[in-house]
Amino acid sequence: xxxxxxxxxxxxxxxxxxxxxxxxxxxxxxxxxxxxxxxxxxxxxxxxxxxxxxxxxxxxxxxxxxxxxxxxxxxxxxxxxxxxxxxxxxxxxxxxxxxxxxxxxxxxxxxxxxxxxxxxxxxxxxxxxxxxxxxxxxxxxxxxxxxxxxxxxxxxxxxxxxxxxxxxxxxxxxxxxxxxxxxxxxxxxxxxxxxxxxxxxxxxxxxxxxxxxxxxxxxxxxxxxxxxxxxxxxxxxxxxxxxxxxxxxxxxxxxxxxxxxxxxxxxxxxxxxxxxxxxxxxxxxxxxxxxxxxxxxxxxxxxxxxxxxxxxxxxxxxxxxxxxxxxxxxxxxxxxxxxxxxxxxxxxxxxxxxxxxxxxxxxxxxxxxxxxxxxxxxxxxxxxxxxxxxxxxxxxxxxxxxxxxxxxxxxxxx
Ligand code: GTP
Numbered sequence: 001x002x003x004x005x006x007x008x009x010x011x012x013x014x015x016x017x018x019x020x021x022x023x024x025x026x027x028x029x030x031x032x033x034x035x036x037x038x039x040x041x042x043x044x045x046x047x048x049x050x051x052x053x054x055x056x057x058x059x060x061x062x063x064x065x066x067x068x069x070x071x072x073x074x075x076x077x078x079x080x081x082x083x084x085x086x087x088x089x090x091x092x093x094x095x096x097x098x099x100x101x102x103x104x105x106x107x108x109x110x111x112x113x114x115x116x117x118x119x120x121x122x123x124x125x126x127x128x129x130x131x132x133x134x135x136x137x138x139x140x141x142x143x144x145x146x147x148x149x150x151x152x153x154x155x156x157x158x159x160x161x162x163x164x165x166x167x168x169x170x171x172x173x174x175x176x177x178x179x180x181x182x183x184x185x186x187x188x189x190x191x192x193x194x195x196x197x198x199x200x201x202x203x204x205x206x207x208x209x210x211x212x213x214x215x216x217x218x219x220x221x222x223x224x225x226x227x228x229x230x231x232x233x234x235x236x237x238x239x240x241x242x243x244x245x246x247x248x249x250x251x252x253x254x255x256x257x258x259x260x261x262x263x264x265x266x267x268x269x270x271x272x273x274x275x276x277x278x279x280x281x282x283x284x285x286x287x288x289x290x291x292x293x294x295x296x297x298x299x300x301x302x303x304x305x306x307x308x309x310x311x312x313x314x315x316x317x318x319x320x321x322x323x324x325x326x327x328x329x330x331x332x333x334x335x336x337x338x339x340x341x342x343x344x345x346x347x348x349x350x351x352x353x354x355x356x357x358x359x360x361x362x363x364x365x366x367x368x369x370x371x372x373x374x375x376x377x378x379x380x381x382x383x384x385x386x387x388x389x390x391x392x393x394x395x396x397x398x399x400x401x402x403x404x405x406x407x408x409x410x411x412x413x414x
Pocket of ligand 1: 049050051052053054055056057107186187188189190242243244245260
Protein backbone atom coordinates (compact mmCIF):
# COMPACT_ATOMS: atom_id res chain seq x y z
CA UNK A 1 0.00 0.00 0.00
CA UNK A 2 1.10 3.56 -0.53
CA UNK A 3 2.33 5.64 2.36
CA UNK A 4 -0.47 7.94 3.42
CA UNK A 5 0.06 11.65 3.76
CA UNK A 6 -0.83 12.86 7.23
CA UNK A 7 -2.32 16.25 8.05
CA UNK A 8 1.06 18.02 8.19
CA UNK A 9 1.75 17.03 4.62
CA UNK A 10 4.68 14.85 5.58
CA UNK A 11 4.45 11.24 4.50
CA UNK A 12 5.54 8.70 7.08
CA UNK A 13 8.32 6.53 5.68
CA UNK A 14 7.33 2.93 5.20
CA UNK A 15 10.07 0.66 3.97
CA UNK A 16 8.88 -1.78 1.33
CA UNK A 17 10.53 -4.64 -0.42
CA UNK A 18 10.13 -4.67 -4.21
CA UNK A 19 8.66 -7.75 -5.84
CA UNK A 20 10.76 -7.36 -8.99
CA UNK A 21 12.97 -4.96 -10.95
CA UNK A 22 11.24 -1.60 -11.37
CA UNK A 23 14.03 0.42 -12.92
CA UNK A 24 14.63 3.48 -10.80
CA UNK A 25 17.97 2.00 -9.83
CA UNK A 26 18.98 3.46 -13.15
CA UNK A 27 18.36 7.02 -11.90
CA UNK A 28 22.02 7.73 -11.14
CA UNK A 29 22.89 6.75 -14.70
CA UNK A 30 20.17 9.02 -16.05
CA UNK A 31 21.48 11.92 -13.96
CA UNK A 32 25.00 11.07 -15.05
CA UNK A 33 24.10 11.04 -18.75
CA UNK A 34 22.27 14.33 -18.47
CA UNK A 35 25.07 16.13 -16.65
CA UNK A 36 27.67 14.78 -19.03
CA UNK A 37 25.64 16.05 -21.96
CA UNK A 38 25.13 19.47 -20.39
CA UNK A 39 28.72 19.77 -19.18
CA UNK A 40 29.77 21.56 -16.02
CA UNK A 41 30.54 25.17 -15.22
CA UNK A 42 33.11 25.96 -12.59
CA UNK A 43 34.62 29.28 -11.66
CA UNK A 44 37.69 29.58 -9.48
CA UNK A 45 39.15 32.84 -8.28
CA UNK A 46 42.78 33.38 -7.34
CA UNK A 47 43.80 36.16 -4.98
CA UNK A 48 47.20 37.03 -3.63
CA UNK A 49 50.07 39.41 -4.03
CA UNK A 50 51.88 39.45 -7.34
CA UNK A 51 54.53 36.81 -7.89
CA UNK A 52 53.21 34.25 -5.41
CA UNK A 53 52.79 31.66 -8.17
CA UNK A 54 49.04 31.96 -8.79
CA UNK A 55 49.14 31.39 -12.53
CA UNK A 56 51.68 28.59 -12.19
CA UNK A 57 49.49 26.78 -9.68
CA UNK A 58 46.38 27.05 -11.86
CA UNK A 59 48.31 25.66 -14.82
CA UNK A 60 49.57 22.85 -12.59
CA UNK A 61 46.11 22.08 -11.20
CA UNK A 62 44.39 21.75 -14.55
CA UNK A 63 47.47 20.44 -16.34
CA UNK A 64 46.95 22.98 -19.09
CA UNK A 65 48.87 26.12 -19.97
CA UNK A 66 45.79 28.22 -19.15
CA UNK A 67 48.02 31.18 -18.48
CA UNK A 68 50.50 31.88 -21.25
CA UNK A 69 54.09 32.49 -20.14
CA UNK A 70 54.46 36.07 -18.89
CA UNK A 71 56.94 38.67 -20.01
CA UNK A 72 58.46 40.30 -16.94
CA UNK A 73 57.43 43.97 -16.72
CA UNK A 74 60.33 46.41 -17.17
CA UNK A 75 60.86 48.44 -13.98
CA UNK A 76 59.77 51.62 -15.78
CA UNK A 77 56.42 50.14 -16.84
CA UNK A 78 53.26 51.76 -15.53
CA UNK A 79 51.67 49.47 -13.01
CA UNK A 80 47.92 49.73 -12.63
CA UNK A 81 46.77 51.68 -9.60
CA UNK A 82 43.82 49.55 -8.63
CA UNK A 83 42.95 45.90 -8.31
CA UNK A 84 41.80 44.66 -11.70
CA UNK A 85 39.55 41.69 -12.30
CA UNK A 86 40.41 39.50 -15.25
CA UNK A 87 38.98 36.19 -16.24
CA UNK A 88 40.16 33.43 -18.51
CA UNK A 89 37.78 30.77 -19.75
CA UNK A 90 38.61 27.36 -21.12
CA UNK A 91 36.60 24.37 -22.22
CA UNK A 92 38.42 21.30 -21.09
CA UNK A 93 37.42 17.69 -21.58
CA UNK A 94 38.43 14.54 -19.79
CA UNK A 95 37.04 11.11 -20.69
CA UNK A 96 34.09 12.73 -22.45
CA UNK A 97 33.17 15.00 -19.54
CA UNK A 98 33.16 18.64 -20.49
CA UNK A 99 34.10 21.33 -18.01
CA UNK A 100 33.78 25.00 -18.74
CA UNK A 101 36.39 26.40 -16.42
CA UNK A 102 36.74 30.08 -15.66
CA UNK A 103 39.64 31.43 -13.66
CA UNK A 104 39.16 34.89 -12.22
CA UNK A 105 42.44 36.64 -11.48
CA UNK A 106 42.80 39.78 -9.41
CA UNK A 107 46.08 41.42 -10.45
CA UNK A 108 47.17 44.29 -8.25
CA UNK A 109 45.83 42.84 -5.01
CA UNK A 110 48.15 43.79 -2.18
CA UNK A 111 50.63 45.50 -4.47
CA UNK A 112 50.03 49.12 -3.47
CA UNK A 113 51.35 51.35 -0.75
CA UNK A 114 47.86 51.51 0.70
CA UNK A 115 46.02 48.20 0.40
CA UNK A 116 43.18 49.00 2.79
CA UNK A 117 40.51 48.64 0.12
CA UNK A 118 42.03 45.86 -1.94
CA UNK A 119 39.16 43.55 -1.01
CA UNK A 120 36.45 45.93 -2.22
CA UNK A 121 36.54 45.39 -6.00
CA UNK A 122 36.69 41.66 -5.37
CA UNK A 123 33.56 41.66 -3.20
CA UNK A 124 31.83 43.80 -5.81
CA UNK A 125 32.79 41.36 -8.54
CA UNK A 126 31.49 38.37 -6.59
CA UNK A 127 28.23 40.18 -5.82
CA UNK A 128 27.69 41.28 -9.38
CA UNK A 129 27.95 37.62 -10.37
CA UNK A 130 25.25 36.80 -7.80
CA UNK A 131 23.19 39.64 -9.23
CA UNK A 132 23.41 38.27 -12.72
CA UNK A 133 22.38 34.83 -11.47
CA UNK A 134 19.38 36.26 -9.59
CA UNK A 135 18.35 38.17 -12.67
CA UNK A 136 18.45 34.98 -14.74
CA UNK A 137 16.47 33.09 -12.11
CA UNK A 138 13.72 35.68 -12.31
CA UNK A 139 13.38 35.47 -16.06
CA UNK A 140 10.33 33.85 -17.55
CA UNK A 141 12.53 31.56 -19.60
CA UNK A 142 14.91 29.89 -17.16
CA UNK A 143 16.10 27.22 -19.52
CA UNK A 144 19.60 28.46 -20.16
CA UNK A 145 20.94 29.79 -16.87
CA UNK A 146 24.65 30.51 -17.05
CA UNK A 147 26.31 30.06 -13.68
CA UNK A 148 29.11 32.59 -13.44
CA UNK A 149 29.22 32.61 -9.67
CA UNK A 150 32.62 32.11 -8.08
CA UNK A 151 32.63 28.60 -6.61
CA UNK A 152 35.98 28.75 -4.87
CA UNK A 153 38.58 31.34 -4.00
CA UNK A 154 42.18 30.28 -3.60
CA UNK A 155 43.79 32.77 -1.28
CA UNK A 156 47.58 32.81 -1.55
CA UNK A 157 49.45 33.50 1.68
CA UNK A 158 53.00 34.71 1.40
CA UNK A 159 55.42 32.14 2.87
CA UNK A 160 56.76 34.48 5.55
CA UNK A 161 56.65 31.99 8.40
CA UNK A 162 55.26 34.65 10.78
CA UNK A 163 51.50 34.90 10.93
CA UNK A 164 48.75 36.33 8.76
CA UNK A 165 49.12 39.94 7.66
CA UNK A 166 46.47 42.59 8.16
CA UNK A 167 45.55 42.44 4.47
CA UNK A 168 45.04 38.65 4.66
CA UNK A 169 42.74 38.94 7.65
CA UNK A 170 40.82 41.85 6.20
CA UNK A 171 40.32 40.05 2.90
CA UNK A 172 39.13 36.81 4.48
CA UNK A 173 36.86 38.62 6.94
CA UNK A 174 35.16 40.47 4.11
CA UNK A 175 34.88 37.51 1.79
CA UNK A 176 34.16 34.42 3.88
CA UNK A 177 30.38 34.85 3.74
CA UNK A 178 30.39 35.33 -0.02
CA UNK A 179 32.73 32.69 -1.35
CA UNK A 180 34.26 29.33 -0.44
CA UNK A 181 37.66 30.34 0.88
CA UNK A 182 40.55 27.95 0.37
CA UNK A 183 43.74 29.37 1.89
CA UNK A 184 47.06 28.14 0.50
CA UNK A 185 50.62 28.82 1.56
CA UNK A 186 52.36 29.85 -1.65
CA UNK A 187 55.77 28.52 -2.73
CA UNK A 188 55.99 26.08 0.15
CA UNK A 189 59.31 24.82 -1.21
CA UNK A 190 60.92 27.91 0.27
CA UNK A 191 60.19 26.70 3.82
CA UNK A 192 61.23 23.64 5.80
CA UNK A 193 58.65 21.11 7.00
CA UNK A 194 58.97 22.40 10.52
CA UNK A 195 58.49 26.01 9.48
CA UNK A 196 55.43 25.00 7.51
CA UNK A 197 53.91 23.18 10.49
CA UNK A 198 54.43 26.20 12.76
CA UNK A 199 53.16 28.61 10.14
CA UNK A 200 50.03 26.53 9.58
CA UNK A 201 49.28 26.47 13.29
CA UNK A 202 49.59 30.24 13.54
CA UNK A 203 47.44 30.83 10.49
CA UNK A 204 44.72 28.52 11.86
CA UNK A 205 44.83 30.33 15.20
CA UNK A 206 44.38 33.69 13.44
CA UNK A 207 41.52 32.33 11.37
CA UNK A 208 39.78 30.97 14.45
CA UNK A 209 40.38 34.17 16.39
CA UNK A 210 38.74 36.27 13.69
CA UNK A 211 35.91 33.74 13.28
CA UNK A 212 36.66 33.32 9.60
CA UNK A 213 34.87 30.46 7.91
CA UNK A 214 37.06 28.33 5.69
CA UNK A 215 35.46 25.85 3.31
CA UNK A 216 35.37 22.39 4.86
CA UNK A 217 34.60 19.20 3.05
CA UNK A 218 31.18 18.18 4.35
CA UNK A 219 30.59 14.79 5.93
CA UNK A 220 27.15 13.27 6.00
CA UNK A 221 25.46 10.74 8.21
CA UNK A 222 25.82 7.15 7.04
CA UNK A 223 29.01 8.06 5.17
CA UNK A 224 31.42 5.17 4.83
CA UNK A 225 34.64 5.19 6.84
CA UNK A 226 36.82 5.66 3.81
CA UNK A 227 35.04 8.86 2.77
CA UNK A 228 35.17 10.24 6.30
CA UNK A 229 38.88 9.45 6.55
CA UNK A 230 39.51 11.14 3.21
CA UNK A 231 37.64 14.28 4.29
CA UNK A 232 39.56 14.38 7.56
CA UNK A 233 42.89 13.97 5.81
CA UNK A 234 42.11 16.83 3.47
CA UNK A 235 40.86 19.04 6.31
CA UNK A 236 44.04 18.26 8.25
CA UNK A 237 46.16 19.88 5.54
CA UNK A 238 44.41 23.27 5.51
CA UNK A 239 45.98 25.76 4.75
CA UNK A 240 47.49 23.74 1.91
CA UNK A 241 51.22 24.26 1.52
CA UNK A 242 51.60 24.13 -2.23
CA UNK A 243 54.27 24.08 -4.88
CA UNK A 244 53.48 24.77 -8.51
CA UNK A 245 55.50 24.04 -11.59
CA UNK A 246 55.03 24.17 -15.34
CA UNK A 247 58.14 22.07 -15.85
CA UNK A 248 58.98 18.41 -15.89
CA UNK A 249 62.26 17.69 -14.11
CA UNK A 250 64.31 14.57 -13.56
CA UNK A 251 64.73 13.08 -10.09
CA UNK A 252 67.98 11.55 -8.85
CA UNK A 253 66.56 8.08 -9.50
CA UNK A 254 65.74 9.03 -13.09
CA UNK A 255 61.96 9.61 -12.91
CA UNK A 256 60.37 12.45 -14.88
CA UNK A 257 58.12 14.47 -12.59
CA UNK A 258 56.41 17.84 -12.38
CA UNK A 259 58.49 19.73 -9.92
CA UNK A 260 61.20 22.21 -9.08
CA UNK A 261 64.85 21.34 -9.17
CA UNK A 262 67.33 22.49 -6.50
CA UNK A 263 71.00 21.75 -5.93
CA UNK A 264 69.98 19.56 -3.00
CA UNK A 265 67.27 17.69 -4.89
CA UNK A 266 63.88 17.87 -6.55
CA UNK A 267 60.60 18.98 -4.99
CA UNK A 268 57.84 16.92 -6.58
CA UNK A 269 54.49 18.62 -7.04
CA UNK A 270 52.50 15.36 -7.11
CA UNK A 271 54.28 13.76 -4.17
CA UNK A 272 52.29 13.99 -0.95
CA UNK A 273 55.47 13.71 1.08
CA UNK A 274 56.75 16.90 -0.51
CA UNK A 275 53.74 19.23 -0.45
CA UNK A 276 49.93 19.43 -0.19
CA UNK A 277 49.28 19.94 -3.89
CA UNK A 278 47.55 16.54 -4.27
CA UNK A 279 45.24 17.27 -1.34
CA UNK A 280 44.39 20.70 -2.71
CA UNK A 281 43.56 19.18 -6.08
CA UNK A 282 41.33 16.66 -4.31
CA UNK A 283 39.54 19.46 -2.52
CA UNK A 284 39.09 21.65 -5.58
CA UNK A 285 38.69 19.19 -8.41
CA UNK A 286 38.67 15.47 -7.77
CA UNK A 287 36.41 15.02 -4.76
CA UNK A 288 34.68 18.22 -3.75
CA UNK A 289 34.09 20.29 -6.88
CA UNK A 290 30.38 19.47 -6.75
CA UNK A 291 30.26 20.25 -3.00
CA UNK A 292 31.86 23.63 -3.68
CA UNK A 293 29.21 24.34 -6.30
CA UNK A 294 26.44 23.17 -4.02
CA UNK A 295 27.61 25.19 -1.02
CA UNK A 296 27.89 28.26 -3.22
CA UNK A 297 24.33 27.81 -4.41
CA UNK A 298 22.60 26.56 -1.26
CA UNK A 299 24.30 28.65 1.40
CA UNK A 300 26.41 31.55 0.14
CA UNK A 301 24.12 32.61 -2.69
CA UNK A 302 20.95 31.94 -0.68
CA UNK A 303 22.14 34.13 2.20
CA UNK A 304 23.19 36.90 -0.13
CA UNK A 305 19.84 36.72 -1.93
CA UNK A 306 17.92 36.95 1.33
CA UNK A 307 19.94 39.96 2.46
CA UNK A 308 19.42 41.59 -0.90
CA UNK A 309 15.67 41.07 -0.73
CA UNK A 310 15.61 42.44 2.81
CA UNK A 311 17.41 45.55 1.67
CA UNK A 312 14.82 45.83 -1.10
CA UNK A 313 12.23 46.33 1.58
CA UNK A 314 11.00 42.98 2.77
CA UNK A 315 10.55 43.61 6.48
CA UNK A 316 11.25 40.84 8.92
CA UNK A 317 13.33 40.15 12.00
CA UNK A 318 17.05 39.92 12.08
CA UNK A 319 17.62 36.39 10.85
CA UNK A 320 18.91 35.91 7.35
CA UNK A 321 18.30 32.20 7.04
CA UNK A 322 15.17 31.53 5.04
CA UNK A 323 14.86 28.06 6.49
CA UNK A 324 14.73 29.41 10.03
CA UNK A 325 12.06 31.96 9.39
CA UNK A 326 9.16 30.69 7.31
CA UNK A 327 7.27 33.99 7.25
CA UNK A 328 10.31 35.75 5.82
CA UNK A 329 10.59 32.99 3.29
CA UNK A 330 6.99 33.48 2.22
CA UNK A 331 7.41 37.23 2.03
CA UNK A 332 10.56 36.91 0.05
CA UNK A 333 8.95 34.49 -2.33
CA UNK A 334 6.06 36.91 -2.70
CA UNK A 335 8.40 39.73 -3.69
CA UNK A 336 10.14 37.51 -6.19
CA UNK A 337 6.81 36.23 -7.45
CA UNK A 338 5.47 39.74 -7.90
CA UNK A 339 8.58 40.78 -9.77
CA UNK A 340 8.16 37.77 -11.99
CA UNK A 341 4.47 38.50 -12.54
CA UNK A 342 5.04 42.10 -13.54
CA UNK A 343 7.75 40.99 -15.89
CA UNK A 344 5.41 38.44 -17.42
CA UNK A 345 2.70 41.04 -17.69
CA UNK A 346 5.03 43.40 -19.53
CA UNK A 347 6.06 40.65 -21.87
CA UNK A 348 2.45 39.67 -22.52
CA UNK A 349 1.55 43.27 -23.25
CA UNK A 350 4.33 43.46 -25.74
CA UNK A 351 3.26 40.26 -27.45
CA UNK A 352 -0.33 41.51 -27.51
CA UNK A 353 0.65 44.80 -29.11
CA UNK A 354 2.69 42.99 -31.67
CA UNK A 355 -0.21 40.69 -32.51
CA UNK A 356 -2.61 43.65 -32.83
CA UNK A 357 -0.21 45.39 -35.16
CA UNK A 358 0.14 42.30 -37.30
CA UNK A 359 -3.64 41.90 -37.50
CA UNK A 360 -4.10 45.56 -38.39
CA UNK A 361 -1.62 45.47 -41.19
CA UNK A 362 -3.17 42.24 -42.49
CA UNK A 363 -6.62 43.86 -42.42
CA UNK A 364 -5.33 46.87 -44.25
CA UNK A 365 -3.81 44.67 -46.87
CA UNK A 366 -7.00 42.71 -47.46
CA UNK A 367 -8.94 45.95 -47.56
CA UNK A 368 -6.69 47.17 -50.33
CA UNK A 369 -7.05 43.89 -52.10
CA UNK A 370 -10.83 44.09 -51.83
CA UNK A 371 -10.80 47.60 -53.13
CA UNK A 372 -8.62 46.60 -56.06
CA UNK A 373 -10.90 43.67 -56.88
CA UNK A 374 -13.94 45.90 -56.61
CA UNK A 375 -12.41 48.36 -59.02
CA UNK A 376 -11.49 45.59 -61.41
CA UNK A 377 -15.04 44.29 -61.41
CA UNK A 378 -16.44 47.77 -61.82
CA UNK A 379 -14.17 48.39 -64.78
CA UNK A 380 -15.13 45.10 -66.35
CA UNK A 381 -18.83 45.90 -65.97
CA UNK A 382 -18.29 49.35 -67.32
CA UNK A 383 -16.59 47.88 -70.33
CA UNK A 384 -19.38 45.39 -70.85
CA UNK A 385 -21.96 48.20 -70.64
CA UNK A 386 -20.07 50.28 -73.18
CA UNK A 387 -19.95 47.32 -75.51
CA UNK A 388 -23.69 46.75 -75.16
CA UNK A 389 -24.45 50.43 -75.75
CA UNK A 390 -22.36 50.21 -78.81
CA UNK A 391 -24.16 47.15 -80.05
CA UNK A 392 -27.53 48.79 -79.35
CA UNK A 393 -26.58 51.83 -81.27
CA UNK A 394 -25.41 49.77 -84.20
CA UNK A 395 -28.64 47.81 -84.25
CA UNK A 396 -30.83 50.93 -84.01
CA UNK A 397 -29.00 52.71 -86.77
CA UNK A 398 -29.16 49.63 -89.02
CA UNK A 399 -31.90 48.63 -91.49
CA UNK A 400 -35.53 48.33 -90.30
CA UNK A 401 -36.03 45.23 -88.39
CA UNK A 402 -38.22 42.33 -89.26
CA UNK A 403 -41.07 41.78 -86.75
CA UNK A 404 -39.16 38.73 -85.52
CA UNK A 405 -35.96 40.70 -84.95
CA UNK A 406 -38.04 43.47 -83.29
CA UNK A 407 -39.30 41.06 -80.62
CA UNK A 408 -35.74 39.75 -80.21
CA UNK A 409 -34.50 43.31 -79.73
CA UNK A 410 -37.24 44.08 -77.22
CA UNK A 411 -36.40 40.99 -75.23
CA UNK A 412 -32.77 41.86 -75.36
CA UNK A 413 -33.27 45.40 -74.17
CA UNK A 414 -35.55 44.46 -71.34
P1 GTP B 1 51.36 37.77 -10.98
O1 GTP B 1 50.80 37.41 -12.32
O2 GTP B 1 52.39 38.84 -11.03
O3 GTP B 1 50.29 38.02 -9.98
O4 GTP B 1 52.19 36.47 -10.47
P2 GTP B 1 51.65 35.07 -10.12
O5 GTP B 1 51.19 35.06 -8.73
O6 GTP B 1 50.73 34.57 -11.15
O7 GTP B 1 53.01 34.23 -10.16
P3 GTP B 1 53.58 33.32 -11.32
O8 GTP B 1 52.86 32.05 -11.41
O9 GTP B 1 53.76 34.13 -12.52
O10 GTP B 1 54.99 32.98 -10.67
C1 GTP B 1 55.95 33.96 -10.36
C2 GTP B 1 57.32 33.31 -10.25
O11 GTP B 1 57.34 32.39 -9.17
C3 GTP B 1 57.72 32.52 -11.48
O12 GTP B 1 59.08 32.71 -11.72
C4 GTP B 1 57.45 31.08 -11.10
O13 GTP B 1 58.31 30.18 -11.75
C5 GTP B 1 57.74 31.11 -9.62
N1 GTP B 1 56.94 30.10 -8.91
C6 GTP B 1 55.66 29.74 -9.15
N2 GTP B 1 55.26 28.80 -8.29
C7 GTP B 1 56.30 28.56 -7.47
C8 GTP B 1 56.53 27.68 -6.37
O14 GTP B 1 55.66 26.92 -5.93
N3 GTP B 1 57.76 27.72 -5.76
C9 GTP B 1 58.73 28.55 -6.19
N4 GTP B 1 59.89 28.52 -5.56
N5 GTP B 1 58.56 29.40 -7.21
C10 GTP B 1 57.39 29.39 -7.86
